[in-house]
Amino acid sequence: MLRIPCPHCGERDATEFHYGAAAGVDYPTDPAALTDGEWAAYLFVRANPRGWFRERWFHAAGCRLWFHVERHTVTDQVRTVREGAA
C-alpha cells in the first residue's frame, strides 16, 4: 500500500486520498486566446518523469485539504510535503 504523508494528519494509506496529478500547472490567463493545440497541451501534456515528480494530493477521507508531495515515481519514496491548494 502506497502511504501518503498528510501535512495535517500524518502518514495514511493512499486509499484515503484523491490524486490531483502534476503540481504547478497554472490555468491559462486568457484561455480564449489559446489555439486548440495549446489548449490540448494545457489539458493533457505532462512531463511524466522517471524520478522525482511534484504532484498534488487531496485528503478526501481525512482533513479534506489539498497539499503538494514530491514523490519518486520508481520507488514511491516521498521527499518533501507542502501545504497549500495551488
Next chain:
Amino acid sequence: MGDVLDLRRSPLAGRGFGVDSPRLRMAEEPFRSLVEVRSQARPEAAGVGATWCWQLGPTWWLVDGAPATEPCLEVPLAGVVRSGNEGASAVDVSAQRTTVVLAGENAERVLAHGCPIDLSRVPVGGCVQGLLVGAQVAIGRTGDDAFRVYVRPAFARHLAAWLTDAAVEDL
C-alpha cells in the same frame, strides 16, 4: 400536535445493534446535536453547553452536544466564533451523522480490526478522520478505553453489522 420527535427514526433504529458485555460496550447514541465550526481557534464549546469538541482539520471542528428538540448549539456557537473573526462559521449538521459509542478494555481492539490508523497514538480528547471498514468516519477518544464514532447515516448499518461481527471474539 404530538411530539414531533417521536417521528424521528435513527439510522440504526430497529437493527438490534448494541453490546453490553464486561469488556466491551457498544451502542448508538442517536440524534446528538452536532455543529461544524470553521475557525482558526478552538471554539469555546463548553460555554454553550456542548459536551465534546473535536478537531477534524486545521481550521475545522465538530461540536457534539446532547439531543435537543431543535438546533440549539448553532446560534450560540456562531456568536462565539464570529466575534472578532468574520471568516468563522458554525452550521448545524445534526442530521449528517449518527454516533456510535464504544467502551471497555477491548473497544480499541475492535476498532483496530477495521481501521488502518494507529488509534493508540490518539490521546484522550483527540480525534482522527479516516476510513473504518470503508466508511468515512471521525473517531474521537473520550477516555483510555472509550471512543465515539461519527458515521454517515448511509454507512451506519454497514458499520453496525461489521462491528457486531468483529466484536464476537472481544466480548
